[in-house]
Amino acid sequence: MTTSTQKQEVMPENVNNFTTLSKINVNAHTEKKGRFTYLSWTFAVSEAMKADPSTVWKFREPMFFKDGTMMVHCDVTMFGKSIYMFLPVMNNSNKAIPNPNAFDVNSAMMRCLVKGIAAHGLGLYIYAGEDLPEEEKQAINQQQNQNAPPPQTQQQKPKDNRTQEQLYNDALNAIKDAPDTKILNAAMKKFKGTLYEAGIKNACCARADMMGWPIKQAQLNQNSNQQAMHH
Incomplete structure (x- = not known):
């Protein structure tokens, strides 16, 4: 039997893992190729394993098309949730490559892995063409607004009385x-x-x-x- 003097066990609040990962600024670990920005797969995997040591991923059999192009597929499981992602084997202009070689396929698989991790939150803003995570961008905008001088009204503007x-x-x-x-x-x-x-x-x-x-x-x-x- 419990008494009023006994401390009740406090249950931890539910943590939104997607929100936590989406707050991470990954800009220092990206590389610009052509018009597109890519996140280092080693950094993405490292952060994923830090957030959830049980993170696993699995590549499905690639899909081939009549024009010789190829699609790779990857399932990324984090926090007990599996997300399926796919990506064409393509060049830096986002054009599918006919008859890709082993290096092209390997690059696409790693990018597909990163894309799957991004679907869990890490670096997802890169795919939206953004420069900063939404929360950090809002904080910067708020700071800039606080530091900006108040707009000068017509009454506040000093009148020049010179002839x-x-x-x-x-x-x-x-x-x-x-x-x-x-x-x-x-x-x-x-x-x-x-x-x-x-x-x-x-x-x-x-x-x-x-x-x-x-x-x-x-x-x-x-x-x-x-x-x-x-x-």
């Missing part, structure tokens, strides 16, 4: 000490079509000459010619 003349004078000062052509281009664009365009253009030409920017100088001259044609 057009003040903006012009500030632009001239910026052009005079411009370290590159980005400031020149921005000033030309900002004051285009205004009363200050000619002054800005002259300042930009002078800065370009001083710094030896012949390409930008030519562009400035071209802009001047184009504007003259419009008038």
